[in-house]
Amino acid sequence: MREVEPNSLDAIIDAARVGDHPTHEDRERNKRALFAKIAGATAAGGSIVASSTTTAAAPALATTAAAVATSTALTAKLAGAAVVLTLASVGAGVAYTRRSAPARPASASAIDRHTQSSHQSISSPSAPSIARRAAPLPARAAMDPAPQPPATDTLAAQRAANTVTAQPARPAVSAAAPQAATSARAGHTTRVAQSAPSTLADELTLLRSARGALARSDTTAALATLDRYAQQFSRGMLRPEALSLRVDALCAAGQRERARAVASELAREAHGAPLVERALRACR
Amino acid sequence: MQLALAAIDSNPPAATGAAEDASEPLSFEGVYSDHFDFVWRSARRLGVPQASLDDCVQDVFLVVHRRLSDFEGRSSVRTWLFGIVRRVVRDHRATARERATTSDTVELSQLVDTRSEAPDESAARAEATRILNALLETLDDDKREAFVLSELEQFSVPEIAEATGVNVNTVYARVRAARRELEQALARLRHSQQWTQRCAK
Numbered sequence: 158m159r160e161v162e163p164n165s166l167d168a169i170i171d172a173a174r175v176g177d178h179p180t181h182e183d184r185e186r187n188k189r190a191l192f193a194k195i196a197g198a199t200a201a202g203g204s205i206v207a208s209s210t211t212t213a214a215a216p217a218l219a220t221t222a223a224a225v226a227t228s229t230a231l232t233a234k235l236a237g238a239a240v241v242l243t244l245a246s247v248g249a250g251v252a253y254t255r256r257s258a259p260a261r262p263a264s265a266s267a268i269d270r271h272t273q274s275s276h277q278s279i280s281s282p283s284a285p286s287i288a289r290r291a292a293p294l295p296a297r298a299a300m301d302p303a304p305q306p307p308a309t310d311t312l313a314a315q316r317a318a319n320t321v322t323a324q325p326a327r328p329a330v331s332a333a334a335p336q337a338a339t340s341a342r343a344g345h346t347t348r349v350a351q352s353a354p355s356t357l358a359d360e361l362t363l364l365r366s367a368r369g370a371l372a373r374s375d376t377t378a379a380l381a382t383l384d385r386y387a388q389q390f391s392r393g394m395l396r397p398e399a400l401s402l403r404v405d406a407l408c409a410a411g412q413r414e415r416a417r418a419v420a421s422e423l424a425r426e427a428h429g430a431p432l433v434e435r436a437l438r439a440c441r
Numbered sequence: 442m443q444l445a446l447a448a449i450d451s452n453p454p455a456a457t458g459a460a461e462d463a464s465e466p467l468s469f470e471g472v473y474s475d476h477f478d479f480v481w482r483s484a485r486r487l488g489v490p491q492a493s494l495d496d497c498v499q500d501v502f503l504v505v506h507r508r509l510s511d512f513e514g515r516s517s518v519r520t521w522l523f524g525i526v527r528r529v530v531r532d533h534r535a536t537a538r539e540r541a542t543t544s545d546t547v548e549l550s551q552l553v554d555t556r557s558e559a560p561d562e563s564a565a566r567a568e569a570t571r572i573l574n575a576l577l578e579t580l581d582d583d584k585r586e587a588f589v590l591s592e593l594e595q596f597s598v599p600e601i602a603e604a605t606g607v608n609v610n611t612v613y614a615r616v617r618a619a620r621r622e623l624e625q626a627l628a629r630l631r632h633s634q635q636w637t638q639r640c641a642k
Contacts, residue, residue, distance in 0.1 A: 176566025411567025
């Protein structure tokens, strides 16, 4: 706050006018989610009428539908747990907040096809522990070569449930769903302990890189690195540290509310840790 | 959200005034890529919380997608878009208020960053944005919309009148009142302990 004198409304307005823009990531994330919604609504016979532009957008859907699971939202309170989990699994390996969700969509939809490879590694519906540990990075990379936005909270998966009009889970899966749902609800505290099959050194490398970027005030690079960490180590051993860094980076980037959301998430996951106290104070 | 979209559809924004070049039909992708930033920051400035910002922006473009063929080019695209944005935003904010929980709410004072370091210009801008958004929270929707369009987007007064469906005199009055209230809000912040600390540095 050295360039902008706090005692001038005009100075604040001038600075805010040029300083308030979406990031590339914001643009891409929304584009994927939006086009998936449009295509989904059209395919479902919804009220959104397909235009010629939808045809142009359709190819994008192949790589974007799976990414819907990471779009942020608030509106999925009504989604049934099984449905939520079903779609959460669509984002398996994508959303770092993914709860254990072995269920998979019944249909051979585009989403299903494009997440097939990731499901192969977690396809045992009665073994949520396998799903938790799975970090299908190669599969993920294959199914979504586009830059992957960060998942910000569990609502992302819920939103996907609302958005894509979830298919009912297969009967074989339904028995596992309530179990998984329970685990999802309790997951905040147990998740951290369930470490991903990652190597600590690799995790550290990424986090050091993020910290370095942050030290240079390069919040974009820091957040991008943290996104990469989240993708690669959705159950990483240093996940609390990564979340803490993300809070710092978001604060520095001016995304205060998002920072607070991440801090809250960290507080749920790593209750009592010194990091939490620090994160909750981060933007003050 | 279906209800919200239906409500929006039944209440199209005013579309009179400045002419847009309507010789070529607009493509959805073109509108999206040209105006995503405008829609995004407008939603933000009108007070959509970060957590539902993506949702809101996407809802706006869903309406745009559905209604693009109705756009008659009698107003500028941005004016037309803002008419949609403000309706979607109001709906989102109403929903957010209904669902607000302790963990979701942010106190005004907490919105103002008190970090001691602002190492570069972009951080300073980000901080200015944060402060301004906090200040904007003190305005009602009408004044906020008028102020955002006038001071931040630099719309002309007739354009604002069109986008918000009121006459130009009302726009002038709202912008004036908004500025007065923002100055007062800033003064309150300045006198808070946080400002005292900051200014002492």
